[in-house]
Amino acid sequence: MSAAYSPAEQMAVVLAHDVRDWETVGCGTHSPVPAAGLLLALHTHAPHATLIIDGHPEHSLATPSDLHFIAQRGELDLYHFSGIQIDRHGNLNMTLLGDPANPKLRVPGAHGAPVLYYTAGRSNLFRMEHTRRSLVERVDYVTCSGVEACEHGGPKLLVTPNAVLRFDRERADFVLISFHGGLDLDQVCANIGWEVRVAPDVRETEPPSPAELRLLRTSVREQVALVYPDFVRQGHLGTS
Numbered sequence: 001m002s003a004a005y006s007p008a009e010q011m012a013v014v015l016a017h018d019v020r021d022w023e024t025v026g027c028g029t030h031s032p033v034p035a036a037g038l039l040l041a042l043h044t045h046a047p048h049a050t051l052i053i054d055g056h057p058e059h060s061l062a063t064p065s066d067l068h069f070i071a072q073r074g075e076l077d078l079y080h081f082s083g084i085q086i087d088r089h090g091n092l093n094m095t096l097l098g099d100p101a102n103p104k105l106r107v108p109g110a111h112g113a114p115v116l117y118y119t120a121g122r123s124n125l126f127r128m129e130h131t132r133r134s135l136v137e138r139v140d141y142v143t144c145s146g147v148e149a150c151e152h153g154g155p156k157l158l159v160t161p162n163a164v165l166r167f168d169r170e171r172a173d174f175v176l177i178s179f180h181g182g183l184d185l186d187q188v189c190a191n192i193g194w195e196v197r198v199a200p201d202v203r204e205t206e207p208p209s210p211a212e213l214r215l216l217r218t219s220v221r222e223q224v225a226l227v228y229p230d231f232v233r234q235g236h237l238g239t240s
Contacts, residue, residue, distance in 0.1 A: 004206050006045030008128075008159035009216050010213045012036035013208040014159050015080065019212055021047045023077035024070065028113070030087035032228040033126055034080035036237060039220045040212060052076075055227040063162060068112055071119040079120040081113060082127055084196035085139040088173045088194040090146020090155040092125070110143045117144040122142050130160040132193040140238065147172050162188045164205055165196070173197070178205040213238075 004237030009019070018027050023046070027034035035053045042049055052067060061067055070076050085093035085108055094113060097103035119122055126133050141162040146155050150169055158165040158174055162183055165174035177199045179188045189196055217238030225232040 002054075005213060006238075007129070007180070008033050008036070008231075009208050009213065009238075010205065011126060011159050011161065012040055012216060012220075012237075013212050014157070014164055015126065016040040016044070018124060018157060019022055019049055019078065022048045024050040024052065024075055025078040026054075026067065026076065027080040028111070029052045031082070032081055032231040032236070033223055034124070035227060036216060036220050036224050037080075038225050040215055043215050043219055044212070053227065056223070057226055064112060068115055071116050074088075074119070074121075074235065076116065076119065078124065079116050080124050080126060081117060081144070082125065085134060085136050085140075085142065086103050086107075086158060087136050087146075088123055088141045088196070089138075090125070090149065090167055090171050091139045091142045092144040092146075092173070093141045094143040095141045097140055103140075117149045118152055121147065121155050122156045125155055125158040127158070127160050130162040130188070131191055135160070135191075146150040150191070162191070166199075168197075175199050176202060178203050180205045181184040181207050186211040 011033045015034055019038060019041035025038055027038065038053060039053045042051060052061060053059040061112045080194050081092055082093040083094045084097060094107065094110040096103035149155065154169065155167040162180055163176055164178045166177045168175050175197045181204050220238040221232055224237060
């Protein structure tokens, strides 16, 4: 990755580009990068988008139930998801690692994610770790099913610090469409836990523009800090 911008900034820009004006778009807890992407889109090409950012003083809902009602009415256009594991078929694991009968680790769980994954118009996935232990052939536990989600909307993109993958609905797996600047394509593929298909026109990911970086490091940074102060202090969106 170029020293001119951080992996988080690259990811936020990719996610921002998929937001469309007038849409209702959101992300849940522990999602600073999608939050930055949503705010960037609002400041650039999607000024009329309705943002739902959990915990934000201006963009959060009164109760979690409100989000579920919006989604079940078909009014949630785009939502962002992650998990301790994501597999080639768009399945998310937010529950445990190891044998479900005797797990090595339990995590807080999915809360309302299964409802949202199956009712959002489309879903973009993100993972801050690009390794074979997080991007796996098959998740240890299917908290949310990618194939079932496709009956309504389903996954579209998977964005990591190294690459962007697009979900192929016909084959129900991900295709690598771009890798981030300064990285080696073979090494990026080697750190995915399945034999990933590479698009014939694979390319380097479009880097953040100077204008996007200025916004990420000023207006967007200030807004993200209201929800994720530690993330901002760590320098993911520039430094003070």
